[in-house]
Amino acid sequence: MKRHTLLAVTFIAAALVVSSAQGQGQGRGGGGGGSSTAYLLKPAAVFDGETMHEGWAVAVRGSRIEAVGPAASIAAPAGAETIDLPGTTLMPGMIEAHSHVLLHAYNETPWNDQVLKEPEALRVARAVNHLRATVEAGFTTIRDLGTEGAGYADVGLKQAVNQGIIPGPRMLVVTKAIVATGTYAPKGFSTEWTMPQGAEEADGQTLVKVVRDQAGHGADWIKVYGDYRAGPNGETMPTFSQEEMSLIVTTARSIGRPVVVHSSTPEGMRRAVMAGAETIEHGDGGTAEIFKLMADRGVALCPTLAAGDATTQYGGWKKGVDPEPAGIRRKRDSFALALSQGVTIASGSDVGVFPHGDNARELELMVAYGMTPAKALAAATSVNARVLHLENQIGRVAQGLQADLVVVTGDPTKDIAATKRVQLVLKAGTIVKRVK
């Protein structure tokens, strides 16, 4: 990412070091006594975040990767447990760049009912399960993009994970997210009632206060809805003006928070890019010109392919039986156009629309829509780490980085579905899932 501020990098990197240190101190089953755990992991191959290496091994000591390379050259750390993993690939812990742990699948309960009828305690209880499912699926870091009516609950959940109270991935959070007044949802109720909204409304100069307030409550990123179904007939139209969008980014950036913008219209995307947003979510209506602008400005796209795939099926599409609906074909074309213009693709699925722990659907769809498996794996590891300013901590299997590692059966660079066959997960050197 070309346009980040140094301040943002420093802030997030510092936060991550603190959280991993806490996680290490209170990890489960660590044996105690202050002696650090160590492992020698011997898979068939290592995907390092960019390429495959047959016959490599990885040494882990404490929270970090001590060594990685050809198995014959890697000595077991003193007191290490050697884990033979034949037929597997070891890769970096996957990163989900667009989740909603406070939502559950929309075919279980519609979004409106989740926001209006489910008490926050119920939603937090579900989220505890969602976080466990996520990390056990090999996603060791998430950027959670809005609580959708559950206030600042993401901040408390992040603390619970960092303090070792519940298992879960590293979390970057945005708290309530920001929408322009009157543009968001729930909508369509009697005009006598003021309905609670799924995000915080703000406009004009008030945006300065709301950005700072959300950051003060713990937002690592500032999430903004740059367009929504706000047109006179429910058409998706840009919400914030260019001036408002620029005010948001300037305010956020000066306190070290990058900005992520939900947008799917060309004009909404253009305003976000020109303001200095770092990632754009969905992007369905992107034109060649807009995608080129994103590529030139180093703005990443989170295509959230899995969300549309899920909601279209909830709407009655029998995938694999019925022909592909127009919406799915448009999304395929849009994704192909973004790839052709050289846009950085971040792997973000909008999980919460569909079940947590199924995050790898996004990787499968990126491949189904034209990416190579190796590029999709990179998007979910090394590329996402860079986009989230965490590349000095996670996202690659490299000496000195955090030992966030996933071992899957088979070769995911040939068969992306291997990412669903998780055998072993380590987060900061602590085993969080082990099959058999």
Ligand SMILES: [Zn+2]
């Ligand atoms: Zn979302």
